[in-house]
Amino acid sequence: MQLYNKLSAKERAELIEKAGKDRMTISFYKYANIGNPEILRNHLFINWDNIDVLGRIYVSYEGINAQLSVPAENFNAFKEHIDTISFLENVRLNVAIEHNNMSFLKLKVKVRDKIVADGLEDTSFDVTEKGVHVGAEKFNELLDDENTILVDMRNHYESEIGHFQGAITPDVDTFRESLPIIEDDLSAHKEDKNLVMYCTGGIRCEKASAYFKHKGFKKVFQLEGGIINYARQVEAQELENKFIGKNFVFDHRKGERISDDVIANCHQCGNSCDEHVNCANEACHLLFIQCKSCAEKMDDCCSDQCKEVHNLPVEMQKELRKGKEVSNKIFKKGRSEVLKYKK
Structure with a gap:
């Protein structure tokens, strides 16, 4: 029984592009008492893999947190399936404002201690007693x-x-x-x-x-x-929109525009910009804001050092990364000292 991805992200992207079919980006969550998250995890993977669902889903004893994409033609099948799960019946689905067929390229359903990393050890409060x-x-x-x-x-x-x-x-x-x-x-x-x-x-x-x-x-x-x-x-x-700028999202889109306002700046030159990117150097992968001019000048990298590495032959880059701990810069989200105009 297959409970893992057989295709790489690149292979999946090629298949999506070749298929030429629209996909919907969706997110939802639900707090609930789940007796055996592992069983639910396997059940979701098997059923969603069959209808070409891709995304990042966390399951724990306290509930589920899902961000995914599904072919538009399979949406009804997806909705019918989650409605068969008692605690997910009629759960609110947040459908993205701006769709992108490449928002997710793998199906990852993982069992976690919590569906949101909150760092709370306090078990004396009830999460259902919400605002x-x-x-x-x-x-x-x-x-x-x-x-x-x-x-x-x-x-x-x-x-x-x-x-x-x-x-x-x-x-x-x-x-x-x-x-x-x-x-x-x-x-x-x-x-x-x-x-x-x-x-x-x-x-x-x-x-x-x-x-x-x-x-x-x-x-x-x-x-x-x-x-x-x-x-x-x-x-x-037709209400007044009180949100200014873009809404950051945790998929390949990295953001969807809610208003025309651009309230951020390129972290490298300081010009008005709100486009998040990841450094093209695989050993770095830092998340930061970069305008098109700097992207061209820096070869999509965050620093001259990363640019030098990125321009090396791929095999040489792999050799340089071999044996080294995976960089944690992706989690620093624009805090790097190499960025002159970071917030």
């Missing part, structure tokens, strides 16, 4: 309330290219770092202020809202379905 979910219209109303504190639950490299007007954007690299910082900074307003949170698709706010309620915050709200769902509701209901 009030609000749609785009109510969310906009809350933003206009002077008693509202709006907090971006994402990381610095996400909010750098786009965020809601007036939001607090913690300068953090990970979700787990933001929780204690926000609690400390806003501790004086547990009783009197509306604590309103948002993230990409809602999953981080789900955990954060329960955590902050547990910590004594009385008026906790979260944006239902995150930025993805907000953008769709704003368009459908």
Whole structure:
């Protein structure tokens, strides 16, 4: 029984291009008590591999977190399958604003301790005791309330290219770092202020809202379905769009535009730009913002050193990487000292 990918990302990309069929990029999550995540993992892989689902899915004892793409012609089959799983029946599916057939090139279903790395060891609070979910219209109303504190639950490299007007954007690299910082900074307003949170698709706010309620915050709200769902509701209901810039996404697209505003800068020259790329040097792979001019000048690399390595023969590059620990720069998300105009 095949429970792994047989094709490389390159081979899969070639097949997708040859097929010439549209794919849909979708994300969803659900907190639930899962007795045996391994069984669910195998069940999902077998069924989704059969209908050409690709993506990154995490399963744990506390639920599921999925980001994936599916051929448009197989969407109904995909929806019918997840509806057969009791805790996923009619789960909200966040459909991407901007589709890209290459958003995912492999199917990865992994068992994890948690579906979001939150760093919390506190087992005394109930994740189902979450804040009030609000749609785009109510969310906009809350933003206009002077008693509202709006907090971006994402990381610095996400909010750098786009965020809601007036939001607090913690300068953090990970979700787990933001929780204690926000609690400390806003501790004086547990009783009197509306604590309103948002993230990409809602999953981080789900955990954060329960955590902050547990910590004594009385008026906790979260944006239902995150930025993805907000953008769709704003368009459908003809509401004011209070999000400026792009929404960072964790697939090959790296972002989808929500407004025409470009609020970030190229990390190499400082010119207006909000295009995230990964350094072309496979030994680096640093995530940073790079304009087209710098990409051409630097051969898609983050530094002169990486450019030199990238221009070596492939076999020589492999020899240089052999025996060395895999670089962790990809997780530094634009913090590298080689970037002159990093945030």
